[in-house]
Amino acid sequence: MLSLLPQLLVSGIAIGMLYALIALSMTILYRATTVVNFGHGDLVMAGAYMVLIFMVNVTLPFLPALLLSLAALFGFGYLLHRAFIWPIINGPHLGLAMMAIAIGYAVRGLVRLEYGSEMAKMPRPFEEQFFFAFNTVMTLDEITFCVVVVVMLVVSYLVFSRTRFGRIVQAMFQTQRGASLVGINVRLFNNLIWGVGCALGALGGVMLGLILVLDPDAGVWTLLRGFAAMTLGGFGSLHGAVIGGLIIGVLEKVLGTYVSTAFIDITCYLVIIVVLLVRPRGLFGQHATLRI
Amino acid sequence: MDADARLKVSGLVAGYGGNDVLRGVGLHVGEAEIVSLLGANGSGKSTILNTISGFLRPKEGRIDLDGRSIGGLSPHRTFRRGVVQVSQARDLFGDLAVEENLKLGCIIQGDERLGLDQAFEYFPRLADRRGQIVSTMSGGEQQMVAIGRALMSQPRILLLDEPSGGLSPRFVEEIANIMHRMKADGVTMLLVEQNMRLALEISDRYLILRDGQVVDAGSTADIEGSHDDIVRAIYL
Numbered sequence: 288m289l290s291l292l293p294q295l296l297v298s299g300i301a302i303g304m305l306y307a308l309i310a311l312s313m314t315i316l317y318r319a320t321t322v323v324n325f326g327h328g329d330l331v332m333a334g335a336y337m338v339l340i341f342m343v344n345v346t347l348p349f350l351p352a353l354l355l356s357l358a359a360l361f362g363f364g365y366l367l368h369r370a371f372i373w374p375i376i377n378g379p380h381l382g383l384a385m386m387a388i389a390i391g392y393a394v395r396g397l398v399r400l401e402y403g404s405e406m407a408k409m410p411r412p413f414e415e416q417f418f419f420a421f422n423t424v425m426t427l428d429e430i431t432f433c434v435v436v437v438v439m440l441v442v443s444y445l446v447f448s449r450t451r452f453g454r455i456v457q458a459m460f461q462t463q464r465g466a467s468l469v470g471i472n473v474r475l476f477n478n479l480i481w482g483v484g485c486a487l488g489a490l491g492g493v494m495l496g497l498i499l500v501l502d503p504d505a506g507v508w509t510l511l512r513g514f515a516a517m518t519l520g521g522f523g524s525l526h527g528a529v530i531g532g533l534i535i536g537v538l539e540k541v542l543g544t545y546v547s548t549a550f551i552d553i554t555c556y557l558v559i560i561v562v563l564l565v566r567p568r569g570l571f572g573q574h575a576t577l578r579i
Numbered sequence: 580m581d582a583d584a585r586l587k588v589s590g591l592v593a594g595y596g597g598n599d600v601l602r603g604v605g606l607h608v609g610e611a612e613i614v615s616l617l618g619a620n621g622s623g624k625s626t627i628l629n630t631i632s633g634f635l636r637p638k639e640g641r642i643d644l645d646g647r648s649i650g651g652l653s654p655h656r657t658f659r660r661g662v663v664q665v666s667q668a669r670d671l672f673g674d675l676a677v678e679e680n681l682k683l684g685c686i687i688q689g690d691e692r693l694g695l696d697q698a699f700e701y702f703p704r705l706a707d708r709r710g711q712i713v714s715t716m717s718g719g720e721q722q723m724v725a726i727g728r729a730l731m732s733q734p735r736i737l738l739l740d741e742p743s744g745g746l747s748p749r750f751v752e753e754i755a756n757i758m759h760r761m762k763a764d765g766v767t768m769l770l771v772e773q774n775m776r777l778a779l780e781i782s783d784r785y786l787i788l789r790d791g792q793v794v795d796a797g798s799t800a801d802i803e804g805s806h807d808d809i810v811r812a813i814y815l
Contacts, residue, residue, distance in 0.1 A: 454683065455686060458672050458675075458683050461673060461675065462672060462673075464634075464666070465670035465671060467655060467658075468664055469685075469686060469732075470654075470686070470688065471686070473655070474653075
């Protein structure tokens with residue numbers, strides 16, 4: 288039975304990479320505005336649906352479809368913050384949560400207008416292949432997840448730690464009023480960050496589309512895994528989001544195999560419950576409080 | 580003096596929601612001049628600074644900097660015109676180091692090298708602690724970082740909201756010395772300060788606010804040694 292462990296670790300890390308990317312995109316939004324976007328899962332799935340539409344309805348090849356999808360979600364995230372979040376940013380926290388959820392459901396409703404409740408399959412950009420090494424097997428999809436997420440992590444790290452844009456976002460994460468006092472256009476940067484966060488989430492959605500059948504309701508599935516990874520890693524921590532995603536990916540596989548398949552679905556809930564009770568700031572977070 | 584003022588405010592009405600805190604305030608600050616706003620709590624002192632900075636939109640009236648209107652501009656646009664505020668809460672980037680805080684003060688405009696040299700000249704203590712995380716510093720040191728950060732962009736006018744608030748007497752003295760040096764260097768300031776001795780010691784002129792209106796004003800030189808009338812004007 289234990290001979291399965293290396294394989295479970297490899298598969299867990301691969302799917303964990305996707306959770307990490309989704310958590311990273313949520314964390315980027317959170318770092319800028321300290322708002323958790325509870326509609327984020329639906330925007331993640333919207334990225335996959337946009338690729339589907341561009342490839343099937345507009346008959347574009349995968350790469351242009353992907354780039355257009357990311358651009359569309361960037362624009363959507365920008366406008367979403369500008370038109371719906373910013374005007375109520377100083378209002379009750381519950382209002383922000385309800386707005387995010389409502390927009391997520393509205394996006395889901397738009398998907399339903401085209402696809403109803405039917406599931407759809409995103410056309411594959413490449414044939415699936417399998418690679419064997421050290422008694423484990425990795426699919427080309429899994430290798431793709433790992434490469435894309437690692438590249439995005441390196442890019443995110445460089446942007447946030449080495450660029451003027453990153454310094455500004457870091458300043459805004461500390462205090463938005465303080466950022467205003469040094470001349471930063473807080474609203475504009477928040478808009479941009481929401482655009483970047485949504486585009487990054489959409490990239491995660493497109494990769495999920497490689498392994499999952501698209502379902503308008505799958506946003507909840509992605510949101511919970513992203514949220515669990517974020518909770519475990521610590522709110523606001525970029526590397527925490529990534530490590531949290533990887534741990535949840537591995538836990539799902541290991542517990543799902545050795546304990547019960549039910550754990551594949553409930554691991555993220557358990558992680559949220561345990562972390563919030565035992566260590567609310569997560570593994571690397573600095574702030575236990577958050578704006579929902 | 581009024582005509583070529585660095586900052587000129589006239590007929591300013593502003594407040595929160597339907598409640599007007601400022602009810603027709605007028606004032607001016609000349610180049611290299613320091614003007615103190617005095618008044619009891621709730622008289623509208625900080626509201627004036629927040630309205631000039633752009634955090635509050637004026638309902639009526641004008642705010643001009645160097646003859647150009649800045650009334651109603653957002654905070655980042657007001658900053659770019661050269662109005663920089665040191666807020667009462669300081670609003671520092673607490674998890675960042677001193678030097679990073681200072682550098683962020685000129686991330687939009689200003690010469691980083693020049694700004695750092697100037698900040699460390701005013702506050703040598705900060706040069707020694709440039710790598711220290713700001714949230715681990717004392718209130719007085721944080722106030723130095725806040726003022727240093729505000730100076731980084733070489734502002735046209737500095738709006739200081741209670742710079743001595745909550746500080747120990749030793750730090751109040753130190754902040755007072757720094758403000759004397761800034762005054763000698765020609766830094767234009769509009770100051771809100773509860774510590775009347777400090778305010779009158781470093782200011783050229785004062786204004787007394789009550790219920791959102793200027794009820795008295797004058798030169799600090801004219802009242803040297805006797806502050807009783809001012810106290811009466813503020814509280815009675």
